[in-house]
Amino acid sequence: GAVVSQHPSRVICKSGTSVKIECRSLDFQATTMFWYRQFPKKSLMLMATSNEGSKATYEQGVEKDKFLINHASLTLSTLTVTSAHPEDSSFYICSARDYEREGLYYNEQFFGPGTRLTVL
Amino acid sequence: KNQVEQSPQSLIILEGKNCTLQCNYTVSPFSNLRWYKQDTGRGPVSLTIMTFSENTKSNGRYTATLDADTKQSSLHITASQLSDSASYICVVSPSGTYKYIFGTGTRLKVLA
Numbered sequence: 001g002a003v004v005s006q007h008p009s010r011v012i013c014k015s016g017t018s019v020k021i022e023c024r025s026l027d028f029q030a031t032t033m034f035w036y037r038q039f040p041k042k043s044l045m046l047m048a049t050s051n052e053g054s055k056a057t058y059e060q061g062v063e064k065d066k067f068l069i070n071h072a073s074l075t076l077s078t079l080t081v082t083s084a085h086p087e088d089s090s091f092y093i094c095s096a097r098d099y100e101r102e103g104l105y106y107n108e109q110f111f112g113p114g115t116r117l118t119v120l
Numbered sequence: 121k122n123q124v125e126q127s128p129q130s131l132i133i134l135e136g137k138n139c140t141l142q143c144n145y146t147v148s149p150f151s152n153l154r155w156y157k158q159d160t161g162r163g164p165v166s167l168t169i170m171t172f173s174e175n176t177k178s179n180g181r182y183t184a185t186l187d188a189d190t191k192q193s194s195l196h197i198t199a200s201q202l203s204d205s206a207s208y209i210c211v212v213s214p215s216g217t218y219k220y221i222f223g224t225g226t227r228l229k230v231l232a
Contacts, residue, residue, distance in 0.1 A: 032218070043209060043222040044164070093163050097218070107151065107213050109220065111163035
């Protein structure tokens with residue numbers, strides 16, 4: 001249980017185009033989903049927190065208009081990288097929080113497999 | 121400032137050997153501490169979770185310990201396998217927030 005998927009797993013796009021990445025919780029409802037970015041040999045950096053039906057909360061330094069997040073349902077959140085540039089190339093990982101399972105272990109996040117974005 | 125530091129940064133061991141990874145944190149108070157395994161190009165997978173009141177947790181060949189007094193945790197891997205080659209990340213959840221504080225990670229390589 002508690003499986004999170006991402007699509008696509010890899011995407012290559014030209015500079016200036018927009019790319020959408022999907023994050024789905026397959027067997028639970030995720031009121032809250034998180035989007036992370038990871039550079040090579042570095043740890044995960046939180047970009048934004050999305051709650052179903054409301055606007056995402058972005059971390060300091062993350063451009064809201066650049067990284068559009070939509071969390072329209074309890075099982076799907078999307079990250080759209082708008083007007084992508086080579087410096088946006090990175091590994092993007094989402095996670096989802098399953099409130100019903102938490103119990104003793106507060107704030108359990110289940111991570112997706114990640115999406116490798118390459119902007120040419 | 122809340123920080124989580126791990127050592128060593130990287131480690132190479134021979135298959136079948138044991139190893140121990142260290143995690144020092146300044147996060148206080150915290151609700152729980154997790155160890156994750158991240159294969160290259162994949163998302164993190166949870167290995168162990170401990171609340172501040174627990175001091176050991178096992179998951180197969182992985183055993184995590186926690187000393188809340190010294191703010192240290194360790195992950196011990198027994199009888200390493202080639203598939204253990206990955207990055208291991210220590211993550212602390214501060215009390216009162218949903219955010220994770222990620223450690224710097226240890227990159228483990230197991231050689232045949």
